[in-house]
Amino acid sequence: MTDQAAGIPRRESSLLRFVRGAALIRESWVGMIGFAIVLFWVLVAVFAPLLAPFPPNQTGLPLSPPGAAGMTGGVYWLGTDQLGRDTLSRIIYGSRQVLLYAPLATLCAYLVGIPMGLAAGYRRGLTDDILSFISNVILSFPVLVLYIIIIATIGASGTNIVIAVTFASAPGIMRIVRGLVLDLRNREYVFAAETRGESPWRIMLVEILPNARGPLIVDACLRLGYVVITIGTLGFLGLGLPPPDPDWGGMVSELRQFAIVDPLLAVFPCIAISSLVLGFNLLADGLREVSLRD
């Protein structure tokens, strides 16, 4: 209250400012659709036990067509797989896996990539040369090739997927952060902080990083979508999360083998994963549109 009495407007808390900034997404209908799709899947993942008609690993009538009645009551709305497990329930539970590992892997990639980019862009010189060479080496490799070699060697598990995604994505993040820092490091507030004698890492993290957040948030959304594709693709190639827990990509590769019985069975998990990726991409597009407006 004393602040207002002195005529100085109170500084909003950073959380409030973030929420207010994020609410700008309302101005882009594309972004809103993306947000709705992502929110839908988050809710599905959170309330999976309430929504799923069957336990995800319970076996019943194998390869039932969509809409068939189950043995002990209940309807297989989207059919069952070769072990008689309900596809709808497995898609619902599978969303938990994807929405756990995709954000986790993206977060880890950012935790590695951001300090590398900050250091390369702010210190320049030898640090920049070394870090840029490392990232160029990793980026010169087709990503999926990298994932397959890593996962095939260290084994398929959730942790290893996170490690592989971090290893393969951090260089790209580093490049983006480096570019942003090269631009921001010549701003006056950075010179002011340097004159005050602040430590380099404090300048990088407190002065520079918050001002680079806009493009990074857009990039994070795109990257989330791409990591979802990656996790799905690894599952499809048999390098995803170990069975029996449902994994969308793995479900597709299993159900595809029975396309001769009913080609529709494999289509449903494909729709699930495509819609989630679409949600992230639309959200990223909306955020970019909103951030470019002012």
Place this chain on the structure above:
Amino acid sequence: MLIFMVRRFGTMILTMLVVSILVFLLLEINVEGVAIKVLGPYTSVEQRNLWLERNGYFDPAILRYLRWLGNFVIGDFGNSVRFKVPVSDVLWPRLANTGILGAVALFFASLIGLTLGVIAGMREGGGHDRGVSVSAILTTSVPEFASATFLASFFVFYLQWLPGTSGMIDGFDPVQLVLPVMVLVIYDWGYIARMTRASMAEVMTTHYIRTAVLKGLPYGQVIRRHALRNALIAPFTVIMLQINWLLSGVIVVEVAFAYKGFGALLYEASLNQDIYLIEACAMVAVFVAVMTQTLADIGYTYLNPRIRFS
């Protein structure tokens, strides 16, 4: 220019060296796995050790690496433990198959991407622009394995027009190439279209376009003679870099349709810890990546005289 190319070549050699060492070290984690893959899971430790010893796997890693490197430089890529033949015997035919698949896919992706990108960028924010942008986001959101499943269930099982696998068992058959190409094009055209659109939209705001319109040239002539030439410089780079992306995409497509190409080969080699085959594939991948990037840079300077390398 010469200095630039020499430097690029040096970087490529250095990158290949580092990548080959990394791949070698990664596979070093589980050497016994190689023996298990070759001899089967029901072999005794003695049998595995015997096999490993006879094939030189007990020598120090650095010695084995240098031996491989020495042979690789003179063109001997070693033997594949999976296919039990020299690596080059399987590598080159597979690479040629992928070359055909990739070239056809890239051609159609570029054709569709450039055309729709130009149409979208002609009037930014217009109806065509929204339509192309949204459909580009839509198609790039579908993972390759998902579009492969969608297309297969429609064209193979519902309409029964196309074969579901592309093994090319009875010789080369263009019909079997249709589905793999479609999957790659669906995933790739969107990037090219978005880049072309952005580039075209930028050109359309320039003064020389305004001048051309104001002096009364027909709209089609303004687009063809003045806008296109400048708008197509940036997409050229994107298309070149797309080749690197295709290399990832072909793995899924080739596995999904059982096409005997480079991607499926690398996949099989990785699953079987076929180290010399993986190394050879990795070197090809790096070579393709660096070469396309270099060609993109050279082409860019050629097309856009304002940029010169120092």
